[in-house]
Amino acid sequence: MPVKSYRPYTPSRRHMTTADFSDLTRTAPEKALTQGLRKTGGRNNTGTVMVRHIGGGHRRRYRFIDFKRDKFGVPGKIVSVEYDPNRSARICLVHYADGEKRYMLHVVGLKVGDAVASGPEAEIRPGNALPLSNIPEGSFIHNLELTPGRGGQMVRSAGAQAQLMAKDGPYAQVKLPSGEIRKVPRECLATLGQISNIEHETIRYGKAGRTRHRGERPTVRGGAMNAVDHPLGGGRGKSKGHNHPRSPWNQLAKGYKTRNKRKIWGWMIVEDRRRAKQGAGSS
Numbered sequence: 001m002p003v004k005s006y007r008p009y010t011p012s013r014r015h016m017t018t019a020d021f022s023d024l025t026r027t028a029p030e031k032a033l034t035q036g037l038r039k040t041g042g043r044n045n046t047g048t049v050m051v052r053h054i055g056g057g058h059r060r061r062y063r064f065i066d067f068k069r070d071k072f073g074v075p076g077k078i079v080s081v082e083y084d085p086n087r088s089a090r091i092c093l094v095h096y097a098d099g100e101k102r103y104m105l106h107v108v109g110l111k112v113g114d115a116v117a118s119g120p121e122a123e124i125r126p127g128n129a130l131p132l133s134n135i136p137e138g139s140f141i142h143n144l145e146l147t148p149g150r151g152g153q154m155v156r157s158a159g160a161q162a163q164l165m166a167k168d169g170p171y172a173q174v175k176l177p178s179g180e181i182r183k184v185p186r187e188c189l190a191t192l193g194q195i196s197n198i199e200h201e202t203i204r205y206g207k208a209g210r211t212r213h214r215g216e217r218p219t220v221r222g223g224a225m226n227a228v229d230h231p232l233g234g235g236r237g238k239s240k241g242h243n244h245p246r247s248p249w250n251q252l253a254k255g256y257k258t259r260n261k262r263k264i265w266g267w268m269i270v271e272d273r274r275r276a277k278q279g280a281g282s283s
Contacts (some may be wrong), residue, residue, distance in 0.1 A: 002019075002020050002022060002199075003018070003019060003020070003203060004017060004018050004019065004020040006223055011097065012204070012207035013206065014261055015087040015206045016038045016204060016205065016206025017202070017204045017206070018204050019197070019203060020188060021083065022091070022092065023081055023196065024082060024083055026081070026082050026093070027082075027110055029061065029075075029082060029192050030101060030103070032092075033064045033102070034061040034062060035061065035062050035102055036061055036062075036064055037059075037062050037086075039056075040054070041054060041055040042055065044056035044265075045095070046167065049272045050215070051232075052219075052248075053216060053217040053218075053219050054215060054217060055198065055215065056215055056217065057212070057213060057214055057215025057216075058213050058214075058215075060085045061085075063082075063084050063087065063103050064102075064103060065087075065103050065104065065105065066094075066102040066104050067143060067156075068150075068152075068189075069104070069118040069143070069152070070118070070208065071100070071102070071117030071119075072118055072120075074100075074117075075096070075097050075115055075116075076095060076096040076097070076115065076116045077094065077095050077113065077114070077116075078092050078093070078101075078110055078111065078112050078113060078114045078127075079092075079093045079094065079095050079101075079113065080092060080112060080113065081106055081110075081196075082103075083233040085101075087157070087158075088157050088196045088230075088248060089105050089156065089157060089160075089282050090159035090191075091103045091104065091105060091106055092104060092105075092106040094163070098111040102142065103128075105142065105143055105156060105189075105191070105195055105246075106195060106196040106197075108125045108126065108193060108196050109126050109127075109193065110126060110127045110193075114127065116128055118130070124136060124139070125192060126193030126194075127192065127193055127241075128191070128192055129190065129191045130189065131186065131189055131190075132164060132167070132172040132174075132184060132185075132187075132188055132189075133167065135164055135190065137164055137165065137167065137191065137193060138164065139163070139164060140162070140163055140164075140193065140194055140219065141155070141161065141163070141164055141174070141190040141192055141193075142155040142156065142160055142161050142162065142190070142191055143155060143156055143189075143191040143195075144162060144172065144174065144184065144188065144190045144193065145188035146164055146184060147185075148189075148190065152170065152191070154176065155176065155177060155195075156186045157201060158195055158196070158197035158198065158200035159196075159197060159198040159199075159201065160173060160177050160194070160195050161177065161193070161195065162177060162190075163175045164190075167186060167201040169182040170185060170186060170216055171184060171185060171186060171268075172184050172185075172186050176273070178273040179271075179273045180269060180271060180277065181269075181270040181271045181272035182268050182270060183269075183270060184268075188240075190239035222237075222246075222248065223235075230248055231247075231248070231250045232245070
């Protein structure tokens, strides 16, 4: 996916880049696989703001994505590659031999007309979904399940891929994009290959308006607020040193570990992502 830049005829255009969308083959989604989205403004059912700086933005329709890939033994064919406003990755429409249509995450190298399949007997090639026990070690995967049958929960954004490192008893060890190595049950499904739209992270918005179009409102620094509004506020100008960085709810923001060590998933982490980064920096 090439990235498009512009002549700097305004200050914002000077730094703006966009995707050229040359990889798309269809502009309108499959209507039966979409539904309207209502905006929440970051509020819950009682009207309380639970997530700040959310609101506005362009209207969207949600595309139902097949994260479970549970059409075992039924071959499918890629019909179109499409844009999804709800995620960074591209999606593709699959027509199955039994007449059903589903969306799946688009994989690098998949083209219109290519065949995809899922299940233990599927071939080892990009776009096919298999249990980890049937995938060769060293393979790159995405859309990874954490619980068998629940559907892919990890490695689903543009350009993401994980690597199957080893198989040890009932678990497989997977290296995630963050550098973390964790155990995953061997029965969990994963899709082979890397998710498309690799250059998504290089796009620069260039102006505040593009962020507003995405439904993101401005973020004000805590130090710019009054003391009544934020733990870092007040101070008659910019003041430092009197308070450690904190969240609006007075939670320490740097170095304070908030993860519950007694969580059931904690013991499945073989190598922490922070240790992996520190080891890479020291070498």
